[in-house]
Amino acid sequence: MKEEQPTDEAWRAKYWRRNLRILAVLLAIWFAVSFGCGILFADELNRWRWPGSGFQLGFWFAQQGSIYAFVVLIFVYVRLMNRLDAEFEVQELE
Amino acid sequence: MTIRAWTFLLVGLTFALYVGLAFLAKARSTKDFYVAGGHVSPLANGMATAADWMSAASFLSMAGLISFSGYDGSVYLMGWTGGYVLLALLLAPYLRKFGKFTVPDFVGDRYESQVARVTAVVCAIFVSFTYVAGQMRGVGIVFSRFLTVPIELGVVIGMAIVFFYAVLGGMKGITYTQVAQYCVLIFAYMVPAVFLSIMIAGTPVPQLGFGGAEVGSTTPLLDRLDGLHEELGFAAYTDGSKGMLDVFCITAALMVGTAGLPHVIVRFYTVPRVRDARLSVGWALVFIAILYTTAPAVAVFARTNLLNTVAEKPYAEMPSWFGKWEETKLISFEDRNGDGLIQYVGPNAAATNELTIDRDIMVLANPEIAGLPNWVVALVAAGGLAAALSTAAGLLLVVSSAVSHDLLKRCFLPRITERGELLAARVSAAGAIGVAGYLGIHPLGFVGEVVAFAFGLAASTFFPVILLGIFSKRMNREGAIAGMVVGLLFTASYIFYFRFHDRASDTSDHWWLGVSPEGIGTLGMLLNFAVAWIVSRFTPPPSAEVRRLVEEIRVPRSCGAAGEA
Numbered sequence: 001m002k003e004e005q006p007t008d009e010a011w012r013a014k015y016w017r018r019n020l021r022i023l024a025v026l027l028a029i030w031f032a033v034s035f036g037c038g039i040l041f042a043d044e045l046n047r048w049r050w051p052g053s054g055f056q057l058g059f060w061f062a063q064q065g066s067i068y069a070f071v072v073l074i075f076v077y078v079r080l081m082n083r084l085d086a087e088f089e090v091q092e093l094e
Numbered sequence: 095m096t097i098r099a100w101t102f103l104l105v106g107l108t109f110a111l112y113v114g115l116a117f118l119a120k121a122r123s124t125k126d127f128y129v130a131g132g133h134v135s136p137l138a139n140g141m142a143t144a145a146d147w148m149s150a151a152s153f154l155s156m157a158g159l160i161s162f163s164g165y166d167g168s169v170y171l172m173g174w175t176g177g178y179v180l181l182a183l184l185l186a187p188y189l190r191k192f193g194k195f196t197v198p199d200f201v202g203d204r205y206e207s208q209v210a211r212v213t214a215v216v217c218a219i220f221v222s223f224t225y226v227a228g229q230m231r232g233v234g235i236v237f238s239r240f241l242t243v244p245i246e247l248g249v250v251i252g253m254a255i256v257f258f259y260a261v262l263g264g265m266k267g268i269t270y271t272q273v274a275q276y277c278v279l280i281f282a283y284m285v286p287a288v289f290l291s292i293m294i295a296g297t298p299v300p301q302l303g304f305g306g307a308e309v310g311s312t313t314p315l316l317d318r319l320d321g322l323h324e325e326l327g328f329a330a331y332t333d334g335s336k337g338m339l340d341v342f343c344i345t346a347a348l349m350v351g352t353a354g355l356p357h358v359i360v361r362f363y364t365v366p367r368v369r370d371a372r373l374s375v376g377w378a379l380v381f382i383a384i385l386y387t388t389a390p391a392v393a394v395f396a397r398t399n400l401l402n403t404v405a406e407k408p409y410a411e412m413p414s415w416f417g418k419w420e421e422t423k424l425i426s427f428e429d430r431n432g433d434g435l436i437q438y439v440g441p442n443a444a445a446t447n448e449l450t451i452d453r454d455i456m457v458l459a460n461p462e463i464a465g466l467p468n469w470v471v472a473l474v475a476a477g478g479l480a481a482a483l484s485t486a487a488g489l490l491l492v493v494s495s496a497v498s499h500d501l502l503k504r505c506f507l508p509r510i511t512e513r514g515e516l517l518a519a520r521v522s523a524a525g526a527i528g529v530a531g532y533l534g535i536h537p538l539g540f541v542g543e544v545v546a547f548a549f550g551l552a553a554s555t556f557f558p559v560i561l562l563g564i565f566s567k568r569m570n571r572e573g574a575i576a577g578m579v580v581g582l583l584f585t586a587s588y589i590f591y592f593r594f595h596d597r598a599s600d601t602s603d604h605w606w607l608g609v610s611p612e613g614i615g616t617l618g619m620l621l622n623f624a625v626a627w628i629v630s631r632f633t634p635p636p637s638a639e640v641r642r643l644v645e646e647i648r649v650p651r652s653c654g655a656a657g658e659a
Binding site for chain 2: 012015016019023026027030034035038039040042046050053054055056059060062063064066067068070071073074075077078081082085088090091092093
């Protein structure tokens with residue numbers, strides 16, 4: 001194993017960078033749907049409504065939309081990470 | 095059948111189920127006791143996590159809280175679900191790779207420090223007891239209202255049930271009973287919600303129903319509620335009255351606190367693989383979201399129902415549930431202007447309010463207010479008990495493993511045998527149940543206030559210290575301890591000042607930057623990060639061994655490395 005040490009370092013760093021990139025994108029969406037749409041811009045968004053319903057958009061994001069988005073985000077994360085693990089051949093066997 | 099007979103039947107059946115499961119899942123080793131042997135399927139663990147997480151407060155109080163606070167209630171909805179995104183992306187998979195059994199395990203090993211380990215143990219025990227006291231009280235209250243047994247007896251019955259499966263089965267017993275408890279509680283929550291939605295909005299899906307119009311009208315429910323609120327002098331339902339920064343901080347503190355709560359984190363040690371840990375958080379949030387997206391709908395239906403039933407109506411014509419809850423003093427009416435009508439008005443109205451309603455009764459009284467059949471009312475009682483017991487058991491396990499594993503095995507008696515440790519775990523679980531029961535019977539007057547403590551503490555201590563331990567290889571012992579201590583002192587003293595020392599000044603005018611004690615954990619967390627970073631730059635980096643450990647936990651399976659079985 002000794003002679004492979006440098007390459008070992010290299011793929012680890014690369015794997016970690018790719019992981020961080022996935023996290024950055026998903027967490028940006030996480031922030032946008034909850035703190036963004038549900039709180040900071042809720043008043044502005046409340047001027048619009050879901051067509052055909054009584055939901056003002058900001059209120060809907062705060063009490064419904066953000067929660068749906070959280071669920072989707074985690075499953076997208078699971079998919080992306082499984083793909084990344086397979087690419088680097090670090091997925092768990094058995 | 096009467097409500098009481100139905101309640102006895104349903105509660106009896108569910109309790110028999112929990113005890114039966116406890117017999118099937120007896121713990122045979124410490125690994126069984128702490129992490130259910132480490133082979134729970136991601137789906138089952140997700141369900142168990144949902145039951146573990148959703149407490150008596152989620153089940154009984156949350157819809158009522160939202161019902162009375164409208165938009166402001168969103169902090170709980172977003173805060174208590176958004177934390178799972180942080181948990182899935184930032185903590186759970188890495189802690190699963192780390193293995194071991196508890197949160198203090200990670201803190202102690204990563205920072206090579208017994209001081210850090212013991213600090214983590216103290217925080218974990220404090221957070222858990224804070225929480226569990228409220229659960230036991232909830233058990234007692236459900237018993238006393240629905241079965242008319244004294245609160246004390248109710249608490250003792252609850253203790254006996256938890257004792258059975260927590261002491262016998264440890265995490266293994268708890269996991270399988272929690273799966274059953276989730277099924278009971280979600281069924282109990284959804285049945286009345288669907289009934290209400292059909293009655294009021296004409297659709298069986300509550301999540302859509304509360305955006306629609308009332309049956310026989312074209313005005314959306316939410317608009318009508320806003321209008322009624324304005325008329326009666328409350329803030330508009332969809333608008334809310336808290337400051338934006340405060341809403342922001344409370345939401346963040348609840349999210350981060352959720353991700354940092356030890357009884358939630360430890361559930362993800364029970365699945366076999368890192369990829370299962372990621373998936374399992376996803377399932378947990380699905381199961382939680384079913385209740386959390388229904389709650390705001392129930393809140394709107396309940397509010398509409400309540401205003402339609404009471405506002406400006408003659409007191410003499412109130413339905414029977416009104417009198418029943420008046421007896422328990424949770425509703426009180428005083429005819430100040432002597433006109434025989436109920437004036438239920440908000441702070442902005444000229445008239446005086448004559449009606450006070452405890453918001454906790456909304457979920458309990460809803461089926462009766464809506465005139466639903468007796469078995470539905472009884473179902474709510476069984477669901478409330480399931481929610482309280484499942485959370486209590488999870489918390490008690492954290493206390494027990496903190497004492498037997500983190501303090502005895504890892505600090506004071508490193509040579510304790512496997513059998514000795516298992517016995518110690520059982521004894522400390524039994525002891526913890528005793529303390530929890532005592533707190534349930536003799537509640538500290540400030541249980542409600544200390545919940546802010548639990549989240550604030552988890553947010554300002556555990557979350558940063560674990561996150562930095564994974565994401566920064568440079569973070570060292572000195573930085574972590576300094577950060578935890580500063581975060582803890584800052585958050586605790588802010589909450590203590592406003593909630594215990596000087597309650598009169600607990601208003602937004604006096605709060606620092608307008609941030610309430612509920613939200614201060616967010617600032618405590620930021621402070622923790624800042625202090626930890628600065629201190630670690632001026633002190634030596636961690637050992638090569640720790641750096642290797644961090645490398646290891648970042649990757650699910652390392653090529654060439656001989657993984658730990």
